[in-house]
Amino acid sequence: MANKTIRVTGTQGPGFNMTVSAGKHRFSIDQPQAGGGNDEGPTPLEYLAGSLAGCLGAIARIMAHQRKIELRGLDFEVEGELDMDGLLGKPTEQRVGFQGFTVKVKLDAALSDEEKKAFAEEMERRCPVSENLSNATPVHVVAE
Amino acid sequence: MANKTIRVTGTQGPGFNMTVSAGKHRFSIDQPQAGGGNDEGPTPLEYLAGSLAGCLGAIARIMAHQRKIELRGLDFEVEGELDMDGLLGKPTEQRVGFQGFTVKVKLDAALSDEEKKAFAEEMERRCPVSENLSNATPVHVVAE
Numbered sequence: 481m482a483n484k485t486i487r488v489t490g491t492q493g494p495g496f497n498m499t500v501s502a503g504k505h506r507f508s509i510d511q512p513q514a515g516g517g518n519d520e521g522p523t524p525l526e527y528l529a530g531s532l533a534g535c536l537g538a539i540a541r542i543m544a545h546q547r548k549i550e551l552r553g554l555d556f557e558v559e560g561e562l563d564m565d566g567l568l569g570k571p572t573e574q575r576v577g578f579q580g581f582t583v584k585v586k587l588d589a590a591l592s593d594e595e596k597k598a599f600a601e602e603m604e605r606r607c608p609v610s611e612n613l614s615n616a617t618p619v620h621v622v623a624e
Numbered sequence: 625m626a627n628k629t630i631r632v633t634g635t636q637g638p639g640f641n642m643t644v645s646a647g648k649h650r651f652s653i654d655q656p657q658a659g660g661g662n663d664e665g666p667t668p669l670e671y672l673a674g675s676l677a678g679c680l681g682a683i684a685r686i687m688a689h690q691r692k693i694e695l696r697g698l699d700f701e702v703e704g705e706l707d708m709d710g711l712l713g714k715p716t717e718q719r720v721g722f723q724g725f726t727v728k729v730k731l732d733a734a735l736s737d738e739e740k741k742a743f744a745e746e747m748e749r750r751c752p753v754s755e756n757l758s759n760a761t762p763v764h765v766v767a768e
Contacts, residue, residue, distance in 0.1 A: 557633050
C-alpha cells in the first residue's frame with residue numbers, strides 16, 4: 481500500500497463563485513450569467529469532466545514512460561448528459577448526476593489501431609477518476 | 625426531463641500538462657515537479673475534489689435562493705485517500721480510485737445546527753458530482 485491523501489479547500493461568498501485552493505494553486509468555479517453566476521470560471525460539472533480527461537492523460541503519460549513509447553500528445557473530448565430536474569429539486573425519474581460519460585481520445589503515437597485500443601483500455605482501468613465514477617465511492621458531507 | 629449535455633476538450637503535449645477548454649474558459653492540469661510535471665496547475669485528483677466542493681456549493685446557493693435563506697458564504701474542506709499502486713500499474717488489493725471523500729462544510733447562515741445538518745444532507749442529495757461518485761456511473765473511453 482502506498483496511500484496518499486488529497487486535500488483541497490474552497491471558499492464561496494454570497495454568489496456562485498468559489499475559489500478552490502490546492503497546494504499553491506487556485507482555481508475559480510462559477511456559473512454562467514444565464515444561471516445566476518458571474519461567469520468567472522468553468523462550472524463544477526465542467527471541472528468534473530476535465531478532471532476525467534486530465535486523469536486519463538496523466539495515466540497515459542505514466543504508461544508511455546513505463547513502456548518507452550513515444551507519446552507525442554493526446555486530444556480528449558469528454559461528453560456527458562444529465563437531467564437538470566434533480567439538482568433543481570424537481571421530481572424526476574432520472575438520477576441526479578450524469579447518466580454516463582463518453583471520452584474520445586486521439587493518441588499521437590506510432591501504435592496500430594489495435595494497440596491504441598488496448599492502450600486506452602488500460603488508461604481507463606488505471607485512472608482513479610474513471611474508477612471512482614464507474615464504481616460506488618462513499619461521499620460523507622459533514623456540516624460544521 | 626430537462627436534459628443537458630456537458631462537453632469539454634483537453635489537449636496534452638509530450639508532458640503531463642493538459643489545457644482543458646470549457647466554453648470560453650480554459651484551465652491547466654499538471655503534476656508537481658516531483659511527479660514529473662511542471663507544476664503549472666492542480667492535479668486531476670485535486671480538480672475532482674474541487675469539483676465536488678463546487679457542486680455542493682452551487683446546490684447550496686440554489687437551495688438558499690429557493691428558500692429565501694440568507695446564505696452569506698460557505699467554506700469547504702474536501703479530503704480523500706487513495707492507494708497510488710493501482711494507477712502506477714503495481715499489483716494491489718486496494719481499489720484504483722479514492723476510497724472515499726469527506727467534505728466538511730461551514731455554512732454562514734442564521735440556521736440552527738440541526739437545520740445546517742439537514743441543509744447539508746439535501747446539498748449532498750441534489751449534487752450531481754456527489755451522486756455520480758456515490759453510485760456507479762458508466763465511463764466509456766474510445767480511442768480514435
